[in-house]
Amino acid sequence: MNDPLFEIMKKYAVKAESIEDFCNKYHRRAAYHERGTEYMKDDLLFHIEEIDKYGYAMIPAGSTTTGDNVTFYGADNECYKNSQYGSW
Numbered sequence: 001m002n003d004p005l006f007e008i009m010k011k012y013a014v015k016a017e018s019i020e021d022f023c024n025k026y027h028r029r030a031a032y033h034e035r036g037t038e039y040m041k042d043d044l045l046f047h048i049e050e051i052d053k054y055g056y057a058m059i060p061a062g063s064t065t066t067g068d069n070v071t072f073y074g075a076d077n078e079c080y081k082n083s084q085y086g087s088w
Helices: 008-012 019-026 037-054
Strands: 057-059 070-072
Touching: 008 070, 019 037, 019 057, 019 070, 037 057
Parallel strands: none
Antiparallel strands: 057 070
16 A cells, blocks of 8 residues: 555444445434535545545544544455444
């Protein structure tokens, strides 16, 4: 990975079955669901592009259900087990 934050952001990794599951579980309702389907579609595409470009997707603290940054490295990646959120 060319992104220097790739390893650093693993401490915020969370478990999700897919990028859609990640968005649905970890976006605050007002920051995602309540903005409508067109916004949700655009945001989902943005996160897919993030994964393609950086190897992970991130939702910033102000928009999450956890109140902290969250990252998704793919459903098969188990780096979340060593994240601040611990084992699932």
